[in-house]
Amino acid sequence: MESIWWHIFDILGTAAFAYSGALVAVSRRMDIFGVFMLSAATAVGGGIVRDMLLGNVPPVAFRTSLYGGIIIAAMAGAMVTVWNIRAKRRFSRMMAALFWLYTICDAVGLGAFSVTGTLLGCHYYPQYGLFAVMLGVWTAIGGGIIRDVFAAKIPFVFRKEVYATASVLGCVVLTGCFYTSFLSLPPASVLACTVTIAVRLLAVKRHWNLPLIHRKRHRPYFFR
Template sequence: MLLLKVFEIIGTIAFAISGALVGMQKKLDLFGVTFLGIITAVGGGIFRDIILGNTPPTAFVKPNYCFISIITSISIFYLYPRIARKHKKYTNKNVDQLEVINKYTNMTKDQVLRLINKQNQMITLKRIILISDAIGLATFTAVGSNLAFYNVKSNLFLVVCMGLVTGVGGGILRDTFVQDTPLIFRKEIYAVASIIGGISFYVCKVNKLNYMIAFYLCFTLTFVSRMIAMKLNLNLPKFNSDKYKIRL
């Protein structure tokens, strides 16, 4: 299916961008950045194929996705710094207008400007990482749900789980390698967005709707749910040991 290939390529590029930018944020070298880009892009698919018994995994049988990840990661490594330098920068006039100089009484205007511009670049970097990660999550949720459905059509749990594993597996590996808590465990609504998308895909296919409708609906619901959660900072409840004075 052409649509499936398109979704796989889009997801691969999006996750490779996400992984590469995280590597750059952690100040890794070119190999580290490229490795994170690859593992983020194909990690979820490898998990899915192993669980479904499709061995060796597609990422090794058809290395096209690894090559796409490598090209994307290297491109980001060299292009992103140039793009970041063109990002809107604050000037002395902006500092006076924003009256931020009072917050840094022991700093000169030039020091304040450098600090503000660096903070803005970091905010932009994090935003790009989260958006590209959301695109990858949505596309691979649809891809994983589709492959699971054609393996066991009547199993809703399997379809949803494979969509989830495909969508979040690469991100978990990425964050684990750089010693961060994976996004799925700490950031807004993440896994829930993938689950919503997987359920919508299953419902569409069970009711014999066109596969294009199933793909687009799954992608849209997953992506929109994730973006709304990011925008509104929606989170599942977290346990606060300090609140109850419990030492864990």
């Protein structure tokens, strides 16, 4: 999997998620180390668990300082962004722009990591198709889950709009192409990444939601 394609998707996803993690950390008033940790957890946390699930130790993220560099650059970008917002008068307009910047970065990270995880799953254990899909989804959403657990919140992927579903669609497309040989891997990767990003952005734009099981608040007394 040491192809140039894999690395492009990996770097793209790392940068996008590091930026989104740093934005959350800055908004939570963490110190510089906290911002770095949350940013790193979002960007490489999913990949570290992915490598532990694959038995591929030490995790790729620890083998080179490339990821550290990407994360520090993304942190700097996020700080500049937040400082700019605070300096500007037209707050609501800036916030709308920032919202879309954040959402697009996040969707790009989701698509790119769905592809890298699925490719690794297919490469290491081609006999388990389900594993490739699950690994792709975990790589894409795991970083965000770890970030939210560290921020002591319910992981938003469990309650928000079509997020993991977009990743599942991309992973299924890529795994399907791998097993049926319908497309070779580079175009299939681009296709899967595009599907995930498109579904995710459309879901935000059009307010798609998965059905809740029930809407009214109703908490049986035996769960505290």
